[in-house]
Amino acid sequence: MAKRSKSQLPKRRFSLDTWLLRHAQTALSALGRLWRTPINTLMTTMVIGIALALPSSLHLLIGNMRVLSDAWEGSASVSLFLAESVDEAQAKAVRARIIQRPDVVEARLISRGHALEEFRRLSGFGGAIDLLDHNPLPAVVVVRPHQRIQGAAAVKRMADTLQTYREIDLAQVDLQWVQRLSAITRMIERGVWVLAVLLAVAVLLIVGNTIRLEVQNRRSEIEIVTLVGGTDAFIRRPFLYEGLWYGALGATLGLLLVLVSLYLLNGPVRALAGLYESTFALSMIDLKGLLGLLIGGPLLGLAGAWLAVGRHLARTRPA
Amino acid sequence: MIQFDNVAKRYPNGHEGLAVVDLHVAPGEMAFVTGHSGAGKSTLLKLIGLFERSTRGQVWVNGRNLNKLKQRDIPYHRREVGMIFQDHRLLPDRTVFDNIALPLVVTGMRRAETGRRVRAALDKVSLLKKEKVFPITLSGGEQQRVGIARALVSKPPVLLADEPTGNLDPDLSREIMELFLQFNQVGVTLLIATHDLGLVDHLGRRIITLQQGRVADDSQRTT
Numbered sequence: 001m002a003k004r005s006k007s008q009l010p011k012r013r014f015s016l017d018t019w020l021l022r023h024a025q026t027a028l029s030a031l032g033r034l035w036r037t038p039i040n041t042l043m044t045t046m047v048i049g050i051a052l053a054l055p056s057s058l059h060l061l062i063g064n065m066r067v068l069s070d071a072w073e074g075s076a077s078v079s080l081f082l083a084e085s086v087d088e089a090q091a092k093a094v095r096a097r098i099i100q101r102p103d104v105v106e107a108r109l110i111s112r113g114h115a116l117e118e119f120r121r122l123s124g125f126g127g128a129i130d131l132l133d134h135n136p137l138p139a140v141v142v143v144r145p146h147q148r149i150q151g152a153a154a155v156k157r158m159a160d161t162l163q164t165y166r167e168i169d170l171a172q173v174d175l176q177w178v179q180r181l182s183a184i185t186r187m188i189e190r191g192v193w194v195l196a197v198l199l200a201v202a203v204l205l206i207v208g209n210t211i212r213l214e215v216q217n218r219r220s221e222i223e224i225v226t227l228v229g230g231t232d233a234f235i236r237r238p239f240l241y242e243g244l245w246y247g248a249l250g251a252t253l254g255l256l257l258v259l260v261s262l263y264l265l266n267g268p269v270r271a272l273a274g275l276y277e278s279t280f281a282l283s284m285i286d287l288k289g290l291l292g293l294l295i296g297g298p299l300l301g302l303a304g305a306w307l308a309v310g311r312h313l314a315r316t317r318p319a
Numbered sequence: 320m321i322q323f324d325n326v327a328k329r330y331p332n333g334h335e336g337l338a339v340v341d342l343h344v345a346p347g348e349m350a351f352v353t354g355h356s357g358a359g360k361s362t363l364l365k366l367i368g369l370f371e372r373s374t375r376g377q378v379w380v381n382g383r384n385l386n387k388l389k390q391r392d393i394p395y396h397r398r399e400v401g402m403i404f405q406d407h408r409l410l411p412d413r414t415v416f417d418n419i420a421l422p423l424v425v426t427g428m429r430r431a432e433t434g435r436r437v438r439a440a441l442d443k444v445s446l447l448k449k450e451k452v453f454p455i456t457l458s459g460g461e462q463q464r465v466g467i468a469r470a471l472v473s474k475p476p477v478l479l480a481d482e483p484t485g486n487l488d489p490d491l492s493r494e495i496m497e498l499f500l501q502f503n504q505v506g507v508t509l510l511i512a513t514h515d516l517g518l519v520d521h522l523g524r525r526i527i528t529l530q531q532g533r534v535a536d537d538s539q540r541t542t
């Protein structure tokens with residue numbers, strides 16, 4: 001007997017159509033197995049769906065918050081408090097000069113008398129002001145910057161320029177709370193990432209555990225397949241397809257959940273925006289989010305299944 | 320075809336499967352392995368099918384050193400070694416046909432070719448009419464024949480059988496032995512572990528007797 005230390009084992013490579021056919025068959029029978037245990041499948045799918053929907057909807061919420069705070073930053077106004085020495089006619093002249101500026105679309109003058117009236121009406125301290133022998137309120141020009149002045153920094157620069165006018169005591173940007181909103185948005189964004197990673201791990205574990213149980217149930221079948229020379233890839237394949245299906249079904253359900261909650265939220269949000277004279281409406285899921293869900297879900301399912309079967313195969317290997 | 324050079328197998332829990340075995344089975348030979356319970360018969364067969372690896376010495380099968388075989392090549396090795404078990408190891412939820420087809424399915428063989436080969440194997444074990452039934456509805460002897468058909472369907476050069484007649488009455492056992500003799504006639508190398516010396520003694524074949532993990536006796540019986 002000739003001794004070959006190198007193994008010369010026949011490894012049949014089969015044609016592409018056979019290969020495709022077998023994959024299609026395996027995928028279908030994996031789906032069939034899920035179908036035959038509908039309650040289990042439904043529950044696992046729901047858990048995965050919810051786990052995937054949570055970060056997706058938060059991501060969406062953040063996106064919408066960003067749009068909102070950008071819009072508000074854009075609509076920032078600058079209040080110019082005029083010096084006390086500036087009289088009515090001079091104030092009108094200042095307003096006229098300011099509206100000429102190319103970076104200004106609107107400038108509204110609130111005269112000292114007007115300001116006083118408004119104060120009386122809105123503050124509830126009208127009585128107190130009557131005790132004073134003169135009007136302490138300055139005239140104010142409220143300026144709306146041009147659209148191309150975008151972002152807090154640009155508006156601030158504009159305010160600084162306006163403050164150099166001799167008649168203007170103080171130029172104040174009414175932007176602080178918008179900046180706070182965008183800071184909060186950024187913070188939540190970070191949190192959403194952490195949450196997304198945690199929930200992705202959760203999906204991995206859910207699918208991993210489901211497939212692990214499935215592997216347990218089919219232990220003797222796996223053993224017999226190894227007995228007759230089935231490769232690891234052959235044994236793994238049906239389980240990988242199951243994991244893939246779980247991920248895909250879960251992602252679809254997750255997408256559905258996101259869309260439904262968007263639909264339910266959109267009405268109230270519109271009503272709220274109406275109160276603020278805004279036409280803001282919730283934007284639908286973006287392409288990135290959609291792909292993340294519909295590709296990420298199945299990939300996580302696949303990875304979970306891979307880990308579960310891999311562990312079993314490693315355990316049953318001859319020492 | 321099968322060669323053991325100074326082989327020992329100690330299981331992880333310290334039990335000694337084989338103490339030291341030197342053995343050579345020529346291509347086309349048919350040999351029986353016997354010995355008391357725990358002598359190491361199953362261990363010997365498991366080493367050949369690479370279900371266990373030797374802890375010392377070299378095992379050669381069909382010119383290949385199994386010690387040097389990589390993990391990922393083991394399935395391809397097993398396709399050249401048909402295995403038959405006392406408890407048949409059939410899949411209860413698949414038909415006889417599907418059970419026998421399994422060794423071909425894992426190689427990715429086309430359906431038509433698979434069908435031809437499965438029917439040829441069924442014919443050899445005289446079970447052609449049973450291809451659509453489930454194993455549970457068959458008698459013990461029939462189930463064993465299904466197991467045999469599965470082992471030979473891929474036409475492996477080596478067949479190993481571990482107590483193939485362990486659960487069968489004498490008539491059925493003789494029937495199974497007849498089958499093995501037929502396979503041997505067409506050149507298959509067979510190694511059969513058995514307790515039943517009465518069954519094999521008169522066959523005039525080589526009988527290897529193991530005792531406490533060693534070869535105690537190795538002789539050709541004459542009728």
Ligand SMILES: Nc1ncnc2c1ncn2[C@@H]1O[C@H](COP(=O)(O)OP(=O)(O)OP(=O)(O)O)[C@@H](O)[C@H]1O
Nearest residue numbers: 330332334335336355356357358359360361362363
């Ligand atoms: N998986 C295992 N783990 C640990 N020890 C084992 C294992 N398999 C077998 N052994 C030990 O190895 C020795 C040989 O066992 P083996 O199964 O080869 O004997 P056998 O000759 O086939 O016996 P029987 O006739 O009862 O089937 C025994 O002492 C047994 O306890």
Ligand SMILES: [Mg+2]
Nearest residue numbers: 360361362481
């Ligand atoms: Mg045994």
